[in-house]
Amino acid sequence: MRVPSPDQAATSPQPAVAAATAPRRKPVQRRSTETFERIEAAATRLLERGVAIENITTPEIAREAGVSIGGLYRFFPDKQAIVDAIAVRRVQDFERTLVAALGKRPPFKSGGRLISYILDHFIAYIEAHPDFRTILYGGSYLSQGVRQRHFGYESDVAVLARRYVSDVLGLPDTPELALRWRMVGEITTPLLGFAMQQQAPGERARVLDETKRLITTYLFGEKAFGDARRATDRR
Numbered sequence: 413m414r415v416p417s418p419d420q421a422a423t424s425p426q427p428a429v430a431a432a433t434a435p436r437r438k439p440v441q442r443r444s445t446e447t448f449e450r451i452e453a454a455a456t457r458l459l460e461r462g463v464a465i466e467n468i469t470t471p472e473i474a475r476e477a478g479v480s481i482g483g484l485y486r487f488f489p490d491k492q493a494i495v496d497a498i499a500v501r502r503v504q505d506f507e508r509t510l511v512a513a514l515g516k517r518p519p520f521k522s523g524g525r526l527i528s529y530i531l532d533h534f535i536a537y538i539e540a541h542p543d544f545r546t547i548l549y550g551g552s553y554l555s556q557g558v559r560q561r562h563f564g565y566e567s568d569v570a571v572l573a574r575r576y577v578s579d580v581l582g583l584p585d586t587p588e589l590a591l592r593w594r595m596v597g598e599i600t601t602p603l604l605g606f607a608m609q610q611q612a613p614g615e616r617a618r619v620l621d622e623t624k625r626l627i628t629t630y631l632f633g634e635k636a637f638g639d640a641r642r643a644t645d646r647r
Contacts, residue, residue, distance in 0.1 A: 448487050450477045452501065455494045459543035465495060465553050495547055496558045502544040503562045506537045507569055514576075523577050524628040530573060531604070531624060538608070549605045565597025583632075592631050600627065 454477035458468050470491050474484040488494050510533055520526045538545045547553050560566060574593055578585045603623040610616040 444487075447477075447479055447483060450479060451484055451487060451494065452497055453477070456498055456543045459498075459546050462542075465491075465546065465550065470494075492555055495553050496555050498543060499547045499554055499558060500562055502537075502541055502547075503567075503569075506534065507572075509533070509537065510569065511572070519580050520576075521581075523581060523583065523632040524624075526573060526576055526581075527628050527631070528624050530569065531620065531627075534569075535604070535607075535620065545608065548601070549608045563601055565594045567597075570597055589631070596627050596631060603627075 451473060455468065455473045458473065458476060459465070468491065470484055470488075471481055473491070473494060474481045477484070488497070510530065513533060514529075520529065538548065554563075562568070564570065570593070574585065577583045583589070600623075603619075603626070607616050607619040607623060610619055
């Protein structure tokens with residue numbers, strides 16, 4: 413089976429209030445690349461330690477990275493750009509792992525199974541990367557530009573899913589289905605955020621199950637959800 417890669421795809425959790433910012437410059441020389449990566453890694457470590465994003469400052473990130481504040485500002489205009497860069501790196505890494513996982517397994521027989529598989533992988537990835545979880549679900553920390561490009565209907569993962577349904581499952585991409593995909597792109601991340609708020613594992617599993625039901629039945633009908641659920645129970 414040939415699975416579409418994120419590079420072949422074109423790419424909104426809850427509305428964001430942060431203004432879009434981007435790195436000032438892309439590092440070219442090896443030393444600059446290392447500094448850029450040290451800054452990202454330092455901010456990631458602070459998030460992994462449980463430091464709230466609103467309490468993290470650029471001087472603190474610079475100290476953690478072992479660079480001067482001037483060195484940090486050579487690459488990032490502000491903290492927002494660093495947060496966005498971490499989120500983009502994480503979501504691109506998830507896309508690669510998803511494509512690899514899909515390429516190693518037999519094709520799915522229904523859209524419901526595909527949706528369930530993708531959501532399970534995404535939740536597992538978030539659980540394994542607390543910095544990514546904080547950025548996505550700890551508040552409105554992502555800039556609107558990053559949300560629009562890397563999450564929701566226009567994200568590479570969403571485009572991959574649509575192409576899989578069309579190319580592998582042979583389901584025609586009708587105008588009605590295209591609208592449903594857009595609607596799903598608007599609701600998926602907020603629903604996953606609601607699931608992640610549940611402290612009890614059993615309650616979180618229930619919310620995730622209902623999220624899958626809502627998405628798969630809306631896209632493909634009740635039979636698709638039942639098919640996906642039976643597949644999950646067999647794993």
